Amino acid sequence: MGVLDKEFLQENFVVSNLDAVLKWARVASVWQTTFGLACCAIEMMATSASHYDFDRFGLIPRPSPRQSDLLIISGTVTLKMASRIKRIYEQMPDPKYVISMGSCSNCGGPYWEHGYHVLKGVDRVIPVDVYVPGCPPRPEALLEGLLKLKEKIANESLIKSA
Amino acid sequence: MTNIIESKLKTDEMVLNMGPQHPSTHGVLRVELKLDGEKIVKADSHIGYLHRCFEKHCEAMTYPQIIPYVDRMDYLAAMSNELGYVLAVEKLLKIEIPERVEYIRVIMAEFQRIASHLVALGTFGLDTGAFTPFLYTFRDREKILTLFELTCGARLLYNYIWVGGVSHDLHPDFIRLAKEFIEYFRPKVVELNELLTYNKIFIERTANIGVLPPELAINYGVSGPSLRGSGVKWDIRREDPYSIYDMFEFDIPVGEGLAGTTGDCWDRYYVRILEMEQSLRILEQALDQIPEGDVSAAVPKRVKPIDGISYARVENPKGELGYFIISKGGLQPFRVKVRPPSFVNLSVFSEIAKGHMVADVVAILGSLDIVLGEIDR
Numbered sequence: 001m002g003v004l005d006k007e008f009l010q011e012n013f014v015v016s017n018l019d020a021v022l023k024w025a026r027v028a029s030v031w032q033t034t035f036g037l038a039c040c041a042i043e044m045m046a047t048s049a050s051h052y053d054f055d056r057f058g059l060i061p062r063p064s065p066r067q068s069d070l071l072i073i074s075g076t077v078t079l080k081m082a083s084r085i086k087r088i089y090e091q092m093p094d095p096k097y098v099i100s101m102g103s104c105s106n107c108g109g110p111y112w113e114h115g116y117h118v119l120k121g122v123d124r125v126i127p128v129d130v131y132v133p134g135c136p137p138r139p140e141a142l143l144e145g146l147l148k149l150k151e152k153i154a155n156e157s158l159i160k161s162a
Numbered sequence: 163m164t165n166i167i168e169s170k171l172k173t174d175e176m177v178l179n180m181g182p183q184h185p186s187t188h189g190v191l192r193v194e195l196k197l198d199g200e201k202i203v204k205a206d207s208h209i210g211y212l213h214r215c216f217e218k219h220c221e222a223m224t225y226p227q228i229i230p231y232v233d234r235m236d237y238l239a240a241m242s243n244e245l246g247y248v249l250a251v252e253k254l255l256k257i258e259i260p261e262r263v264e265y266i267r268v269i270m271a272e273f274q275r276i277a278s279h280l281v282a283l284g285t286f287g288l289d290t291g292a293f294t295p296f297l298y299t300f301r302d303r304e305k306i307l308t309l310f311e312l313t314c315g316a317r318l319l320y321n322y323i324w325v326g327g328v329s330h331d332l333h334p335d336f337i338r339l340a341k342e343f344i345e346y347f348r349p350k351v352v353e354l355n356e357l358l359t360y361n362k363i364f365i366e367r368t369a370n371i372g373v374l375p376p377e378l379a380i381n382y383g384v385s386g387p388s389l390r391g392s393g394v395k396w397d398i399r400r401e402d403p404y405s406i407y408d409m410f411e412f413d414i415p416v417g418e419g420l421a422g423t424t425g426d427c428w429d430r431y432y433v434r435i436l437e438m439e440q441s442l443r444i445l446e447q448a449l450d451q452i453p454e455g456d457v458s459a460a461v462p463k464r465v466k467p468i469d470g471i472s473y474a475r476v477e478n479p480k481g482e483l484g485y486f487i488i489s490k491g492g493l494q495p496f497r498v499k500v501r502p503p504s505f506v507n508l509s510v511f512s513e514i515a516k517g518h519m520v521a522d523v524v525a526i527l528g529s530l531d532i533v534l535g536e537i538d539r
Contacts, residue, residue, distance in 0.1 A: 034185045038212055038535055039237035041189070042281070043318060046307075049284075049300035063185045081182065081190060081211045088183050110230065114222045115215045136318050 019159045026069075026158075027058075027150050030097070033068040034061040035088065038075025040102040040136040047139040057146060065091040070149070072142075073128075076104035076111060077119040089126045095158070099145050100128045103135040110135065175203060178520070182211045186289045186524040189534030191508075193523065205515040205523065207508055209537050216539040220498035225251050225465040226325055228498070233319040236504065236536040238281050241274040241310075242478045244323035249404055250474035250485040251325050254467035262455040263327050264406045269340070269448050270313075270322065271405075271476075272441040276347070277306045278479035279387075279434045282531040286431055287358050289528035290367040295358045302350050305343055312336060325465050327458025337449055344442050344449075351438060359435060368431060369422030372514045372526035376425065382510040386481025386503050387437060388530055391417035391430030398477035410447050412440045427529035434531075466493055480504050480531055502536040 032054075036044060048054040048061060062068040065088045077085060089098065100122050103109030108120035122128060129152060132145035181192040190211035196204040219231050232247045233240040245267055252259065284299035307317045312333045314322040322329050358364050374384070376392040389396055397414045399407040415436030417429030467489045475484035481503025490496040507530050515526055 033183075035183050037190060038214075039234055039318060042237055045281075045285075046300060046304070046317075050297040051301060051304040061185075065183070076212060076214050078211060078213055080213070084182055084211070110234070111214050111219075114219050116218065117213045117215055138317060 019157050022158055023154055026095075027153050029058045029060070030070050030146070030150070030153070031060050031062050031068045032070040032072055033065045033088065033092070034063050035065075035071065036074055037077065037081070038104065040074035040104070043136045043139055044072060044074045044101065044142065047142050052139040052143065054143075054146075057143070057150075059146065065089075066093065068092060069095070070097045070099065071126075072099045072101050073105040073122045073126075074101045076109070076115075077122045077125075078117050079119055080117070082119045082122075082125050085122065086125045097129045097149055097153070098122075098126055099130045099132060099142075099149060101132045101142060101145070102137055103133065106131050106133060173199065180523065187527060188285065188532055191527075191532070191534055191537075193527075195520065195523065197520065200519050202515050202518055202520065202523065205512045207511055209505075209508075209534070212534045212538040214535070214539065216500065217498055220495055222494065224493045225467075225495065228495070229324065230319065230321050233321060234535060235500065235502065235539060236478060236480060236483070236533045237318060238533055239274050239278040239479045240319045241270040241323065242278075242476060243483065244320070245271050245405070246474055246476040246478070246483045247485050248323050248325055249476065250472050250487050251465065251467070253472035253474055254470055254487060254489050255325070255461070255465070257326055257459050257461060259326065259459050260456045261406075261453050263457055263459070265448050265452040266328050266332060266457065267323055268405055268407065268410075269445060269452070270310075270328075272444050272448070273306050273309060273340075275441045275479045276438050277303050279438050280306075282479070282528075283354065283358070283431065283434055286525075286528040286531070287364070289524045290364055292358055292361070292364060295354060298350075298354065298357060302347060305346070309336065309340060309343065312339065324458070326461030327456070331457045337452070340445065340449055344445055347442065348439075351435060355435065359432060365421050365428060367521075368427035368525055368529065371422075371427045371518060371522050372529060373423045374425040374430075374510060374514050378513060379425070379510065382513070383506045384481070384510050385506065386478065387433045388430055388481065388507050388510075390415065391433045391529075392425035393417050393419075393429075398475055398482055402475065404474065404476055407444075409451075410444045412443050415440065427525050430529040430531075464493060466491070475501070478503055480533065480536070481507055500536075500539060502539065504530075504532040504534075505537045508532050508537055 100106050105122040111118040130145045130149045134141050176197045178195045181187040182190040192208040194206040220228050232243045236243050280299040280303040284296040287295035314320050374392050376394050379389050379392045393416050395414050395416050421428040469491050471488050473486045484501035486499040487495050488497040
């Protein structure tokens with residue numbers, strides 16, 4: 001650890017700009033709403049469990065959308081569920097991000113043609129930041145999606161320039 | 163003193179909606195609870211949040227095309243779903259299946275049973291407040307998924323068991339690795355027992371909670387571990403053997419009320435643990451006896467059964483899964499009706515949740531082990 005094992009002669013100041021500090025904090029702790037929809041939720045659970053271990057990327061599942069930054073839409077969104085998903089999304093505090101996991105939430109997936117009760121893509125009700133393809137996506141694919149999201153967070157600024 | 167306070171205190175019934183976004187409803191189930199204080203007066207479950215039009219799809223797809231949709235019903239036990247569907251189609255076609263295929267199917271179904279039970283036990287631990295067992299069960303489940311991946315390339319939804327056979331033969335290493343897994347997994351069941359089963363807090367949360375009397379279970383048509391937890395010895399593998407299950411020796415564990423009353427949440431949980439051991443027994447026998455041979459029967463590329471109806475039922479990890487198929491001689495079935503175990507098992511929920519606390523709802527739902535993909539279809 002570059003900084004921590006050095007002894008500071010005077011008081012321990014680190015000089016940085018606010019933007020960098022905020023980004024560092026935001027990228028390192030993306031909290032996710034515990035919300036499973038269908039098959040993909042099982043792969044999401046597998047990603048968060050022992051073998052793939054989400055936590056090492058700073059992703060902690062939170063039971064309430066009001067405490068979380070990230071919503072992973074993991075599964076088929078039906079018409080009955082769509083309004084509830086919108087409501088869950090609206091309960092999240094800004095800045096908030098959405099990963100659409102799997103073909104179903106990307107575009108309707110295998111239910112595209114005959115699924116009269118399936119929403120053809122969750123992006124019709126809420127904005128999506130990262131799409132993860134697959135039916136269901138492997139845990140590695142979800143992790144890749146997460147890293148892409150982190151890239152996105154690292155490239156945006158919360159500071160308003162004058 | 164208490165009497166006076168109670169008579170003066172006027173309380174209203176409160177309606178509490180649990181779900182569809184709730185960490186412990188095992189998917190998108192909404193439970194409408196009518197509460198008197200913290201006691202449940204009435205519990206209604208509202209379903210349909212994951213209705214994916216399975217039966218409609220079946221009318222538009224050819225017989226082999228339906229298999230991937232069958233996977234996505236009970237997504238924790240895709241292999242077992244495929245087996246049931248394929249058996250029903252094969253009944254219509256009246257074809258002979260090579261012996262090796264039957265063995266492969268049984269091996270896959272039993273591995274799937276263990277994998278599904280591991281998820282059920284792990285998440286049941288989560289529901290009752292124990293996080294660690296979840297990590298342990300998922301560690302072991304990953305090993306089964308690796309075996310499946312070796313066989314057909316997929317981790318969760320396989321499309322492996324086909325009409326008249328299976329899509330690929332087993333990998334040359336499969337039998338060795340499967341045997342290694344059985345060796346590895348035996349002591350892990352003991353570990354899980356030490357972690358969770360005999361844990362005092364866990365027993366307090368689950369014993370004498372949600373007692374399902376055997377008569378009630380039978381009247382509601384409950385099946386699978388939930389029925390056997392009530393002490394009823396009923397298993398399709400024994401009562402109405404399909405595939406080659408009549409060739410194997412195994413016991414049917416039933417709940418005995420070791421921690422509390424027979425048929426409580428703990429019993430339903432414990433039956434699953436015992437069933438995993440029985441599955442290991444079946445697997446050992448099947449892996450030893452598996453013959454060489456073809457992995458697909460002579461089935462025409464275009465599966466086109468004659469007019470007729472067929473019904474096949476299998477013992478899924480969740481219970482009795484049945485497929486009713488009507489064929490009118492075309493490439494597509496005229497109608498496919500599913501008898502899902504989770505849907506029937508959920509129907510008993512409002513009956514047994516009455517009079518319990520809100521926190522017990524979670525335990526009861528977890529012990530019934532429902533999958534919403536199968537309930538809503």
